[in-house]
Amino acid sequence: MMFEGWGNFYLLAGSAAAVLIGLIFVVVTLMQDRPRSSVLNSSKLYMGPVVLHVSFVLALSAAAMVPGISPRGFAAITGAIALWGLTRDGMVIAGISARTGDKPHWTDVWFYGIAPTALYVLLALASHAIWVGQPGAPQGVAAVITCLLLITVRNEWDLVTWLAPRPDSLPDSH
Numbered sequence: 001m002m003f004e005g006w007g008n009f010y011l012l013a014g015s016a017a018a019v020l021i022g023l024i025f026v027v028v029t030l031m032q033d034r035p036r037s038s039v040l041n042s043s044k045l046y047m048g049p050v051v052l053h054v055s056f057v058l059a060l061s062a063a064a065m066v067p068g069i070s071p072r073g074f075a076a077i078t079g080a081i082a083l084w085g086l087t088r089d090g091m092v093i094a095g096i097s098a099r100t101g102d103k104p105h106w107t108d109v110w111f112y113g114i115a116p117t118a119l120y121v122l123l124a125l126a127s128h129a130i131w132v133g134q135p136g137a138p139q140g141v142a143a144v145i146t147c148l149l150l151i152t153v154r155n156e157w158d159l160v161t162w163l164a165p166r167p168d169s170l171p172d173s174h
Contacts, residue, residue, distance in 0.1 A: 014061030017054040045095045079127035085120035
């Protein structure tokens with residue numbers, strides 16, 4: 001079995017992803033005092049990727065726990081997720097870079113776009129390694145999942161601090 005001994009890791013990673021998805025709903029409730037246009041634009045560029053990343057972690061964790069999943073079956077799922085993530089992150093990088101008006105913070109393109117894009121490239125490589133049966137491929141997937149979770153925690157913190165009620169005199173960073 002490909003993921004023999006990995007059950008606890010994927011159970012914890014999937015659970016963490018589920019909790020982070022729940023937290024994003026709490027974040028949404030903080031948006032009630034924001035202008036609708038700002039919320040819609042920001043949710044597409046900032047909140048959407050956060051939800052997508054943790055959803056991918058949850059899907060990868062669930063796929064790894066499926067009894068009897070073949071390495072090629074898991075590699076196909078992993079490859080599809082990597083491709084979807086790369087496509088979406090390309091749109092995020094372009095969207096954040098093209099923002100006018102309220103200029104994004106310099107870290108936004110790095111943590112919402114470039115770092116996740118690099119992780120999806122690594123996930124695609126891990127998918128290929130699984131497909132061809134290279135040892136160490138499961139560790140590569142686990143490393144990507146861990147890094148996606150860490151970036152998501154950072155980005156959710158960033159969203160919460162941006163959305164937290166504050167006096168109007170403070171500048172808006174997103």
